[in-house]
Amino acid sequence: MNNCDLLSLAEFYSAEADALQIKYRQIEHLIGLNTHSPSEGTYCEALLKEFLRRSLPRHVSVDNGFIRRVMDADLSTGSKAPLPTDADIVTPQLDIIIHDTDHFAPLFRSEDFVVVLPESVRAVIEVKKCLDRSKLEDAVGRLAKTTHMLRKWRFERNQLFTGIFAFSLGGDLSPKNKPFSDSFRSVFQNAVDEYGGDCELPYLTMALPHFALQEGNPPEKFDHLRTLSEDGEGPNVASQFLVFLLSHFTSWGGQGRSLPYPDALRSRRQEVFRVSRPQA
16 A cells, blocks of 8 residues: 555545534534533434444444343353342443444344343443533443443453543643643542442543543553644544544454554554453
């Protein structure tokens, strides 16, 4: 593959990321920048789902809804041993569930609302219009509770991707005099404490044009980088990076692994991309 091919692919992915932002800003300006109606959140979810459906393999479906266990037994081994009596039946409602429809049919489907089996789930993403501290707490809490429940159901999937995607970053999370706000670390730590460490944290938190990658459970390290350079030059890697991480964690085959990234990310990509999910 020559440099022209690489550049054209980078421009394609960058245009996809820019299109997400443009559509988001269109609805903001149509109904007012300070409007906070539920329909805005629904629209933001729809934008990301539309992009993922175009970008991910056809054997997975991108929907919203619930994950539900259907047996009082060990799903990973087929054992008939009963689960604890306090094991909940269904997760919180989740904004985006990426699930395998090649091998597992949803228990229930109505348009893009589903109730699915734990075995079918490959990724879970919470979507926010603007990520402030309260929205971060809500998203991290939902993902922590969901992964805690999956563990209680004795369902172990080492490559379940969890993430948060927002179209902008709220002022109380914006870094001022340091690389990142301490709110990220404290919110993540609070979720770990709530479940006694028996949960997983979102690996990727993306609030355009920023994103954070965390390592450890509780978090030991954060990598805060930008999807677009400060001067706006070069490709916007938001959409490409999200799809790459999904494919990397779910063994769908790397997408865009050889494409150019901004200097800050390219210089550390070997370290970032070899990180694996923390195990219990």
